[in-house]
Amino acid sequence: MAKSFVGRFSDSFRLPLKDALFLGFCAVFAVLVRVVLRLHLHISGHAMIIKIFFLMLGRGSTPCRYGASFTALLAGTAAMFLGFAKAGPLIIVKYLMAGVVIDLAAFFLPAMFGSYVLCALVAGVASSTKFFSAYAINALVGMDPVVNLQRSLLEAAGAITFGIAGGLMVPMVICRLKAYGVIR
Amino acid sequence: MLLALTLSCLAFVARTGVFLGALTAVNALVFLLLRPQGVSWWRQGRYFLFQSSIIVALYIIRFGSLAGIWDGLLISWQLFLAFWPSMVFAKTTSQAKIVRAMNRIMPSRMSFVLATCIKFAPHLLEEVQDIYEGQVLRGARILPRDLIKPWNWPDVVRCVIVPAVVQGMALAGNIALAARARDFGLYSKRTCWPGE
Numbered sequence: 001m002a003k004s005f006v007g008r009f010s011d012s013f014r015l016p017l018k019d020a021l022f023l024g025f026c027a028v029f030a031v032l033v034r035v036v037l038r039l040h041l042h043i044s045g046h047a048m049i050i051k052i053f054f055l056m057l058g059r060g061s062t063p064c065r066y067g068a069s070f071t072a073l074l075a076g077t078a079a080m081f082l083g084f085a086k087a088g089p090l091i092i093v094k095y096l097m098a099g100v101v102i103d104l105a106a107f108f109l110p111a112m113f114g115s116y117v118l119c120a121l122v123a124g125v126a127s128s129t130k131f132f133s134a135y136a137i138n139a140l141v142g143m144d145p146v147v148n149l150q151r152s153l154l155e156a157a158g159a160i161t162f163g164i165a166g167g168l169m170v171p172m173v174i175c176r177l178k179a180y181g182v183i184r
Numbered sequence: 185m186l187l188a189l190t191l192s193c194l195a196f197v198a199r200t201g202v203f204l205g206a207l208t209a210v211n212a213l214v215f216l217l218l219r220p221q222g223v224s225w226w227r228q229g230r231y232f233l234f235q236s237s238i239i240v241a242l243y244i245i246r247f248g249s250l251a252g253i254w255d256g257l258l259i260s261w262q263l264f265l266a267f268w269p270s271m272v273f274a275k276t277t278s279q280a281k282i283v284r285a286m287n288r289i290m291p292s293r294m295s296f297v298l299a300t301c302i303k304f305a306p307h308l309l310e311e312v313q314d315i316y317e318g319q320v321l322r323g324a325r326i327l328p329r330d331l332i333k334p335w336n337w338p339d340v341v342r343c344v345i346v347p348a349v350v351q352g353m354a355l356a357g358n359i360a361l362a363a364r365a366r367d368f369g370l371y372s373k374r375t376c377w378p379g380e
Contacts, residue, residue: 016360017297017360017363017364017368017369018353018356018357018360019356020293020294020297021297021300021301021355021356021359021360022352022353022356023297024297024298024300024301024356025301025304025305025308025352025355025356026352027298027301028298028301028302028305029305029308029352032305032309057349061349061353073294074294074297074298074301077290077298078298078301078302137263137266138259138263140196141195141196141259141262141263141266142199142259142262143239143259144243144255147239147242147243147256150242150245151238151239151242154238169341169345172338172341172342173341173345173346173349176341176342176346177346177349177350180346180350182349182350182353
């Protein structure tokens with residue numbers, strides 16, 4: 001039943017196979033680049049630079065309205081497949097929250113991929129979803145609310161900083177791709 | 185997958201040291217039985233120590249005494265047990281088995297996209313590596329020693345990331361063309377070669 005619902009849902013939002021595959025590459029690279037670059041910095045949120053960059057790239061380089069969410073869904077699933085998901089199935093929710101924020105922002109601000117300020121702003125908001133996921137997980141295990149708030153804020157601060165850095169790379173790439181006529 | 189999910193969920197409801205101890209024993213038993221490749225005790229322990237030190241420090245700041253140490257350790261132990269089964273599951277289950285399992289809950293088109301992208305990712309990585317080496321030979325300032333200077337960072341975007349994205353789009357187009365030539369998507373139920 002769940003599969004038929006998802007099938008009907010995906011049929012109603014059918015995406016050309018080429019775009020779907022490109023978003024799939026963005027998703028897989030969002031997971032792989034972190035490993036290839038060996039970014040074991042032990043700085044909270046450093047993975048956000050790659051995550052936000054590829055999610056925004058997925059949305060900005062395809063006409064698909066839910067490109068970032070689709071990329072996020074694939075990236076979360078790929079992270080589980082490839083064994084980089086510390087949080088298990090929750091990794092999908094983590095990616096998806098950032099993806100939905102980017103899609104919503106792109107829906108209301110269609111010109112955002114040409115603006116550094118807007119991209120940085122949206123990247124910051126998308127990265128701040130880390131706060132909610134971290135808070136929810138800690139609350140589930142029964143962490144003291146004050147400590148939970150402090151820890152989640154710490155994690156979110158790092159994520160926002162790196163997320164903005166990732167978001168700032170996007171307009172440069174999108175402008176170049178537009179200049180070369182690769183995307184419209 | 186079900187065992188990993190059950191063990192993760194149990195870690196969230198475990199509140200006492202005894203329950204957590206029992207759960208740790210079960211997790212350790214599963215870990216020893218499955219013996220995942222590439223997961224070492226040292227790596228697992230390092231992750232636990234790093235996480236615990238932050239949580240315990242925050243608890244000490246919050247309660248102003250050493251009384252928070254036990255509570256902090258309990259929470260970080262719980263968090264570690266919530267994530268550990270998933271790590272073991274991912275390391276011990278083959279990609280084909282996971283794809284087959286996901287195919288039961290995901291649309292076949294989506295699982296095809298994901299499986300294809302994972303399969304072709306090393307190929308695309310090689311192409312990105314070729315682009316990088318070509319740009320280095322052309323004199324682009326993208327060697328690790330050049331990237332210490334932040335003003336060279338835009339060169340990475342211009343010389344490597346943009347061509348890599350174009351290459352990714354071209355590869356996606358070629359795979360889509362090959363799939364269409366094999367009548368991919370003609371039937372709602374995916375068909376495949378027997379035994380695959």
